[in-house]
Amino acid sequence: MRAGDSVYFTGTIWGIRDATYIRIFDGKVPPPVDLHGAVFLHVAPNVRKLPNGKYEPMTVGTTTSMRMDRFTEPSLRECGIRGIIGKGGLSDASSAALTSLGAVYLAIVGGAASVETEQVEAIENVYFEDLMPECLWEFRVRDFGPLTVAMDAHGASIYRDVANVAQERLASIYAKLGIK
Amino acid sequence: MRSATINTDAFYDQLEELGERLYVEAQIDIPPDVRAAINAAMERETSQVAKGIVNTMLRAMAISDKKHTLVCQDTGFPIFFVTIGRGFLIDGARLIDALTRGIERATAEHPLRSSIVSPITRENRQTSTGDGIPVVHIEFSNEIDYIDLLMIPKGSGSENMSFLKMLSPSDGISGVKKFVMEMTVGAGGKPCPPTIVGVGIGGTSDLCTLLAKKASIRPLGERNPDPQIAALELELLEAINATGIGPMGLGGDTTALDVHIEAAWTHITCNPVAINFQCWRGERRRAKVYADGHYEFGY
Numbered sequence: 001m002r003a004g005d006s007v008y009f010t011g012t013i014w015g016i017r018d019a020t021y022i023r024i025f026d027g028k029v030p031p032p033v034d035l036h037g038a039v040f041l042h043v044a045p046n047v048r049k050l051p052n053g054k055y056e057p058m059t060v061g062t063t064t065s066m067r068m069d070r071f072t073e074p075s076l077r078e079c080g081i082r083g084i085i086g087k088g089g090l091s092d093a094s095s096a097a098l099t100s101l102g103a104v105y106l107a108i109v110g111g112a113a114s115v116e117t118e119q120v121e122a123i124e125n126v127y128f129e130d131l132m133p134e135c136l137w138e139f140r141v142r143d144f145g146p147l148t149v150a151m152d153a154h155g156a157s158i159y160r161d162v163a164n165v166a167q168e169r170l171a172s173i174y175a176k177l178g179i180k
Numbered sequence: 181m182r183s184a185t186i187n188t189d190a191f192y193d194q195l196e197e198l199g200e201r202l203y204v205e206a207q208i209d210i211p212p213d214v215r216a217a218i219n220a221a222m223e224r225e226t227s228q229v230a231k232g233i234v235n236t237m238l239r240a241m242a243i244s245d246k247k248h249t250l251v252c253q254d255t256g257f258p259i260f261f262v263t264i265g266r267g268f269l270i271d272g273a274r275l276i277d278a279l280t281r282g283i284e285r286a287t288a289e290h291p292l293r294s295s296i297v298s299p300i301t302r303e304n305r306q307t308s309t310g311d312g313i314p315v316v317h318i319e320f321s322n323e324i325d326y327i328d329l330l331m332i333p334k335g336s337g338s339e340n341m342s343f344l345k346m347l348s349p350s351d352g353i354s355g356v357k358k359f360v361m362e363m364t365v366g367a368g369g370k371p372c373p374p375t376i377v378g379v380g381i382g383g384t385s386d387l388c389t390l391l392a393k394k395a396s397i398r399p400l401g402e403r404n405p406d407p408q409i410a411a412l413e414l415e416l417l418e419a420i421n422a423t424g425i426g427p428m429g430l431g432g433d434t435t436a437l438d439v440h441i442e443a444a445w446t447h448i449t450c451n452p453v454a455i456n457f458q459c460w461r462g463e464r465r466r467a468k469v470y471a472d473g474h475y476e477f478g479y
Binding site: 045089107112 | 228233240241243250255292304337340354357358368372416422424427428460461
């Protein structure tokens, strides 16, 4: 996968967010399942509890990844994560971790939860329920996307490229605004 | 819901129901001016990545229209802007209480994800309310003969990209322009662009940030009535779109759907500027409540 590719995902995705990351990596609580080769999705869904105790997804939508940026490297190194689906990107430090540890960041369209929700077939399991809704969620998904490969395992980052282009353009933009 | 005459028990019950409906409907039905702007972005964008992203935004709105589901998962901060028109005798504390219960009912009955926690313990009561929440701004106007209830389910991704700077008068308007550009470029894809950029100028520090919030929720395409400020709005809109940050910060020609500026007078030694982004869904929903208790929905 290369930065700029558009992909869809079918299979198991693990929903994770601030509170679960903090528990596993700061609290040193081992993950309740083997996450080697897993794909994370930065999310805390809106759910309805069913009579049989399982959860039904009502709205599944992705959150801002940058808040959880510092967990990229440990999640790759300690848990063996191979993909992170998120919104808004991660830092250059995370780009370096994705490159050295062989993983990708897939950008989803933020705010388009109505699309995402249709692509989640079921919530198979939920762990760390006391952190509701920031639990560890096991989603079964079909044709989840479109996802843009925004940061790949070869060092590329669309976010970095866009930021560089913006910086380069600022000189002429400032001149037109009459500022330095 | 039958109409209720102002300041009766039935009126406050009705306010509670309106609070509930506004919070839910604001998250399902995107305002027409925002829809038009997203469609315009589709025409404007040229890259595959940008077109794909805007297309997904259009799909999200279409699915929500068809299935009456939330567009975005972030139920956000429940915020009300209440403008009380001339001649109304109303119990303000009861009004706030009614709107609060409306938010709680929407959360329990729809149901909605509660996104509101204690800043100290991070406890979530699962009610979408807490100390200070919902945020209820109450103002008064002689220009209208109704109560204007505007509901904003403010997305936190964009709210987290809020900025305030107490510039010096010697920094001038140039300083304001520079701050807006620096903060917008720094925010990148995080506030879910293309955003509505709300800028507050002047006031005290807290008034300045409130002005930025008010600016962010103004309908698209409406200019500030002051011609000098209106010109500044358009200048900054062009400048922000020239950065190429684009939809979701992945590159493109539509970084801002509009730039709005609200200004208030300030102190001799002050030059405050604040920024508040409204994410691409631009969600807002309005109810106008008249003296006989009948109401009209709008945006």
